[in-house]
Amino acid sequence: MSRPPLARDKVLDAFEAILIEEGERAATMEATARAAGVSKGGLLYHFGSKDALESALLERLHALVEDDVAAMAASPDGPIAYFLRTSVMENDRIDRAILATSRLAQGGSARARVALRGIRDQWADVLRTHTRDATALDLVMLVSDGLYFNNALEGGSIPGPVPRGAAMDALIAMVERAAKA
Amino acid sequence: MSRPPLARDKVLDAFEAILIEEGERAATMEATARAAGVSKGGLLYHFGSKDALESALLERLHALVEDDVAAMAASPDGPIAYFLRTSVMENDRIDRAILATSRLAQGGSARARVALRGIRDQWADVLRTHTRDATALDLVMLVSDGLYFNNALEGGSIPGPVPRGAAMDALIAMVERAAKA
DNA sequence: GTCTATACTAAGATAGAC
DNA sequence: GTCTATCTTAGTATAGAC
Numbered sequence: 001m002s003r004p005p006l007a008r009d010k011v012l013d014a015f016e017a018i019l020i021e022e023g024e025r026a027a028t029m030e031a032t033a034r035a036a037g038v039s040k041g042g043l044l045y046h047f048g049s050k051d052a053l054e055s056a057l058l059e060r061l062h063a064l065v066e067d068d069v070a071a072m073a074a075s076p077d078g079p080i081a082y083f084l085r086t087s088v089m090e091n092d093r094i095d096r097a098i099l100a101t102s103r104l105a106q107g108g109s110a111r112a113r114v115a116l117r118g119i120r121d122q123w124a125d126v127l128r129t130h131t132r133d134a135t136a137l138d139l140v141m142l143v144s145d146g147l148y149f150n151n152a153l154e155g156g157s158i159p160g161p162v163p164r165g166a167a168m169d170a171l172i173a174m175v176e177r178a179a180k181a
Numbered sequence: 182m183s184r185p186p187l188a189r190d191k192v193l194d195a196f197e198a199i200l201i202e203e204g205e206r207a208a209t210m211e212a213t214a215r216a217a218g219v220s221k222g223g224l225l226y227h228f229g230s231k232d233a234l235e236s237a238l239l240e241r242l243h244a245l246v247e248d249d250v251a252a253m254a255a256s257p258d259g260p261i262a263y264f265l266r267t268s269v270m271e272n273d274r275i276d277r278a279i280l281a282t283s284r285l286a287q288g289g290s291a292r293a294r295v296a297l298r299g300i301r302d303q304w305a306d307v308l309r310t311h312t313r314d315a316t317a318l319d320l321v322m323l324v325s326d327g328l329y330f331n332n333a334l335e336g337g338s339i340p341g342p343v344p345r346g347a348a349m350d351a352l353i354a355m356v357e358r359a360a361k362a
Numbered sequence: 363g364t365c366t367a368t369a370c371t372a373a374g375a376t377a378g379a380c
Numbered sequence: 381g382t383c384t385a386t387c388t389t390a391g392t393a394t395a396g397a398c
Contacts, residue, residue: 007363023289025205028391040393042364050392105334106287108204113334120342135351138344139324142331142352146323149330153286153294161301163319170316171323178359188381210374221375223382231374 008046011036012056019100024107029053054104058115061097065119068094072126079130080140080180083123084172087144088162089151102152120145129181136179143175189227192217193237200281205288210234235285239296242278246300249275253307260311261321261361264304265353268325269343270332283333301326310362317360324356 014036018027029050033043047053068086075082089095098119104112124141131137147162154160163171195217199208210231214224228234249267256263270276279300285293305322312318328343335341344352 023287025289029393030391039365041366044393045363045365048393102334103287106204106284108206116334117341124342134348135344135355138348138352139355141342142324142327143320145327145330146325149326149333150323152330153283153297160298161305161322163316167315167319171319174316174320174359178355209372211372220383222377222384225375226381226383229375 007036007038007042008056011038011043011046012053012060015053016057016096016100019103020096024103027103054109054111057097057100057104058111061094061101061115061119064094064097065122069122069126072123078176078180079126080176081172083127083140084144084147084175085168087147088164088168089148089154095151098148099152102148131179132181136181139179140175143171188217188219188223189237192219192224192227193234193241196234197238197277197281200284201277205284208284235290235292238278238281238285239292242275242282242296242300245275245278246303250303250307253304259357259361260307261357262353264308264321265325265328265356266349268328269345269349270329270335276332279329280333283329312360313362317362320360321356324352 011032015027015032018031018035022031029043030040032053033040036043047056072079072082072086086095089099098116101112101116105116120141123144124137127140128137131140150160150162192213196208196213199212199216203212210224211221213234214221217224228237253260253263253267267276270280279297282293282297286297301322304325305318308321309318312321331341331343
């Protein structure tokens, strides 16, 4: 792996940002190029098609998830707490990648949908041994999905009805009481 | 209220179906007209703009939600069980309307986003007196959001990782144990 | 490696025939 | 009330200059 070309990443960041803040419809090649400060032609040098742009976003997501799954498995306060706590959008890199991908999925991209499903399965695999039974695993996964869903509805940084701070701590405690192995 | 014009409803059903099955991107005026068996011009007689089409969908949703909220409040096995059970997509009219609206929301429609947020608030208002505390209400709402999120990721009828049948009964029991007032 | 210019396609919308 | 024809705008993509 050589050091990554900067312009490429800048374009990818811009694409991600537009997906998150303005939706899939607005994330056109032209808008992405403008936001990244390059021309349409310049963008197309780095990514030969819109499909290639999406593929690059998914690749970046997979790399981030790999790290996250490892961190979750090694978390000191347990995978359930780690998992739920990181399910509220903190606007860090993995959250943004997931949010952007779910915009693509909702926009109709089958590949994005499959990617999200696969990531969910990876998380579930880690949590399985830490939850009481299949029902408890369902509970934890669905609460996490719910947190992501609410984040996805909001623009990305607008505060929604998602519990934060002490409310989030209380929720985690309630879920752990019900689900922990 | 006079009897509803049939062609109008047929167009609205087609729009909804395309949103659900193919995503927001695919739900164009032309595709909607084709699916409804009318011409582009014919569609535009009923709905003067794409905006008008979306408005009609939201209006229909609001009417369906009004009925649903009443049914939830009057449900014999309690609002929590009713709420969670009806959060799994059964492909009935309200589920389809919500799913289509969430496609629009993810596509960038601020109006659709506000509508979904408002509906969520209506449900929460009914559930508030039936849940132990604010944390318990969060739990119930998030599990429901999670169920909808999974339904939204799938095409609408493709079975996802959402619990069904006995697994769903077990989940409802677990949530009620943790959250019921 | 990045830009301009442009071709091609499809979208939303209007006008007016039937 | 529904259709055909057409205008305008915007999206993806190509060719080729710099």
